[in-house]
Amino acid sequence: MAELASDVAMGEPIDLEPREPFDTRVGDVGPNCLLVIFGFLSGRECGVASCVSGSWRLLLRDEYLWSALCRRDFGLDQRVLPDGSGSSSWRATYAQWSSGYAAYGILAPRAQRIWSLIRYWTARHLPDVAQSLRPGASEADLAAAEAALGFPLPPALRVQYRFCDGQHLQMDSALDSAAHAPLHASMLHGLLGGYVYYDHVVSTRLLPLHRLVRWTKQLQAHAFPPTEGVAPMVLMAASFSFNKIFVVDAESAAVKVCLQDKRCTLDAVPQIVGQVDGVMRWLEEFASRLLAMRYRIIAENGAGVPATLSLSLFDTAQPGAAEAITHGVRVTAMPLFVPEHSRRGTAEAPALQRYFFAYSIRFSLLSVADQKAAGIKKPIKFAQLKSRHWVIRNSTGEVLDYVSGEGVVGQFPLLKAGGGDFSYSSCTNQTEPEGYMEGTFKFSHGSTAHPTGADFDVKCPRFGLIKPPFIF
Numbered sequence: 001m002a003e004l005a006s007d008v009a010m011g012e013p014i015d016l017e018p019r020e021p022f023d024t025r026v027g028d029v030g031p032n033c034l035l036v037i038f039g040f041l042s043g044r045e046c047g048v049a050s051c052v053s054g055s056w057r058l059l060l061r062d063e064y065l066w067s068a069l070c071r072r073d074f075g076l077d078q079r080v081l082p083d084g085s086g087s088s089s090w091r092a093t094y095a096q097w098s099s100g101y102a103a104y105g106i107l108a109p110r111a112q113r114i115w116s117l118i119r120y121w122t123a124r125h126l127p128d129v130a131q132s133l134r135p136g137a138s139e140a141d142l143a144a145a146e147a148a149l150g151f152p153l154p155p156a157l158r159v160q161y162r163f164c165d166g167q168h169l170q171m172d173s174a175l176d177s178a179a180h181a182p183l184h185a186s187m188l189h190g191l192l193g194g195y196v197y198y199d200h201v202v203s204t205r206l207l208p209l210h211r212l213v214r215w216t217k218q219l220q221a222h223a224f225p226p227t228e229g230v231a232p233m234v235l236m237a238a239s240f241s242f243n244k245i246f247v248v249d250a251e252s253a254a255v256k257v258c259l260q261d262k263r264c265t266l267d268a269v270p271q272i273v274g275q276v277d278g279v280m281r282w283l284e285e286f287a288s289r290l291l292a293m294r295y296r297i298i299a300e301n302g303a304g305v306p307a308t309l310s311l312s313l314f315d316t317a318q319p320g321a322a323e324a325i326t327h328g329v330r331v332t333a334m335p336l337f338v339p340e341h342s343r344r345g346t347a348e349a350p351a352l353q354r355y356f357f358a359y360s361i362r363f364s365l366l367s368v369a370d371q372k373a374a375g376i377k378k379p380i381k382f383a384q385l386k387s388r389h390w391v392i393r394n395s396t397g398e399v400l401d402y403v404s405g406e407g408v409v410g411q412f413p414l415l416k417a418g419g420g421d422f423s424y425s426s427c428t429n430q431t432e433p434e435g436y437m438e439g440t441f442k443f444s445h446g447s448t449a450h451p452t453g454a455d456f457d458v459k460c461p462r463f464g465l466i467k468p469p470f471i472f
Contacts, residue, residue, distance in 0.1 A: 035065055043069055043098050066090035070097070075106035082108070082163075084116045100139075104159045110280055115163040117287040118191070125297055126309060129167075129189050137165040137209050145209045149216060151232050154253035156277045166208030167191055171240055185308035187240045188300050192286065192472055193311035194239065195336060196300055197358050197425035198409075202239045202340070203300075203310055204246065204472070212236060219247070223262045233265075236279070244340045254278035257339045257471050264344050268471040285470050292317070313472055314360040314425075320436070320464025327456050328371040328380050329415065329443060332362040333463040338427065339471060345431075356429045357465045359437070361408070367418030384414040384447045386455065390439040392465075394432055401428075403439075414447055433467040 029037075038046055038060060046069070050060040067090040070076040074097050079087040082101060087093040101108035115136075122130035137145075142161060146152050153161075169186040187203060188194065194203035207215060215235045220226060224233045224247075231251035238245045245258040246268060253276045256265035269282040289295060294317045300310040314334040315321065323332045338356040345353030363385065371379035390403040406412075413422035428437065439460045445453030 031059055034059055035062060038065055039068055043073065043094050061091060063090050066094050070094050073098070073105060074101075074109050076109050080109070080112070082112055084112065101159070101162070104155055104162075107156055107159045107277065107280060108162070110277075110284065111159045111163050114160075114280075114283045114287050117291060118164075121287075121290045122191070126189075126311060128186070128309065129191055129311070132167040132169050132186070132189055132205075133191070134165040134168050134208055136163045137161045141165070141209055145213050148213045149232070149234075151250055153234065154248070154250060154276060154279075156253040156280045157234065157236070157248050160279065160283065161209055164206070166206045166211065168208065169205060172205075172211065175240075183305050185306045187305050188308050188310040190237075190239065190310075192237055192246075193295055193313040194244075194300075195313050195358055195360075195425065197427055200243075200341075200427075201241075201305060202244050204237050204239050204244055206237050207235065215242075219245070219262075223258070248279050252276050252278065253280070255282045259339055260341055260343045266339055266342075266467070266471065270469045282470065286472055289315070289472075294318070312360075314358075318468065320466045322461040322463040324459050324461040325366065325374070326458040327383075327443075328366045328374070328376055328417070329383060329441075329458045330362075330364045330366060331441070331458060331460050333437075333460055334360045334362075335437075335463050335465055336360070337467050337471060341427075341429070351431065353431050354429045355431070355433050355465070355467060356427065358425055358427045359463070359465075360423055360425045361460065362421050362423040363413060363415055363441075364421035365415035365417050365419065369418075371417065379417065380445060380453075381417045382414060382446050382452070383443045385412055385441055385443055386448060387442045388439060389442075390437055390460075392428060392430070392437050393435055394430065395434040395436075400430060400435065408441075412448065415443075428465070430465060435465045436462050437465060438462040 038049065041049065046060055050057045070090055070093055076093065079090060079093045081087050081093060081096045087096070097108060119130060119133060122133070142153065142158055169189055171184045171186045174182070174184060190203035190205040192204035192206065194201070212235060215238065219233065219235045226232060231249050233247040234250055236246050236248050245262065247256050247258065247265065248254070249256065254271055255268040255278050257268045258265055269278045271278060294315045296312045296314065297309055298312045299307050300312065314336055316332065316334055320335050321333060323330065336358045338358050341356035343352060343354050345351060365380065365383055366374065368379040368381065385407060387406050388404065388408055391399060392401040392403070393399055409424045409426060411424065415422065440457045441460060442455055443458055444451050444455055
């Protein structure tokens, strides 16, 4: 190297002719080296390479090679086929995924896992919802939907419909044939859950492709007209009255929820710069919450809808939820952001901005044994609620409002030690995305008609009114 540097420095000519001929044949490359090389090829290229010779054909059946290709191209760490069943080999697994889902890459197994979990969970806990989930749509179905819309759907949304083409619900079918169909229990079978307070009823269903096309066009006509340079919005999910609507950005695949005016939106999933999988992450989060049993299954009814089992979005594990026990009475508070009643302010009228929240309060009276275990010397066998007192504050602790009244939503529940619980839902609003509530409930020892002791106060712990990062 010193002589070469000297030659260059002195401007002497350099002899670039090879000293000895290089003669290495492909056959001289060992099988381990070949497997490393094959690992850089696509699955199709590996298939072509297997036609070169019998030895390559045998080598390209190596399971380790195909397991590595499955991980690289589809993110698979188990031999699972698109239909959720197991596979006999990694090579067969790769063939199945590449034959129908190659265009989606690692998005396809992620979607398959989402829908396997959702179908499994709903079959066990909400059979009516499970039965409403349609089979996956074909590529031809998706192409027809895109042609009708006039723009392509993002891959992260497309692949969801390959595994589940929305829901088929009787109420939708009834509305197809009549503008005002009788209310049906399937109104509360929305996969994405809901809530009821006063006369406000929400249960969000996942729209099948043909309804997605129909209602996206309606949305464009009234709220999101096609605008040059602005990505179209796709209406993916909605309650039956369309008071709650989720849309997907056709370019970024971000999920957004419409506010009260249906023209403004909020992100329903945190956006990550450079990623176009928002709808995937949104559904992954929802499926994980189902498996963690964060949502309750309740016999819901409201506004004349027949009672039926449905998914309640009041979540005890969410930020802001709280629980306390006072004199043996357990109070659980579960707040919930309500986007469809929220609105943005304007430069001219910033005070119009409102963040709307519902909250569910659940009461129960510990059993006599549990009260004794908690150190209560004289356990309470019955207690009846008489009145409530709330203090509502903003994020800095400033008092925004005091609310006092008799009973709760016109009721005076009587609790029995070890008996069932009583729940009610109500609502409030504020100008900021974060605040909190706390308060007390006055109870009669025994009942209001036949008291067996002095009245006592039960604490409702502070619970947050916080706009969450994920909105369902």
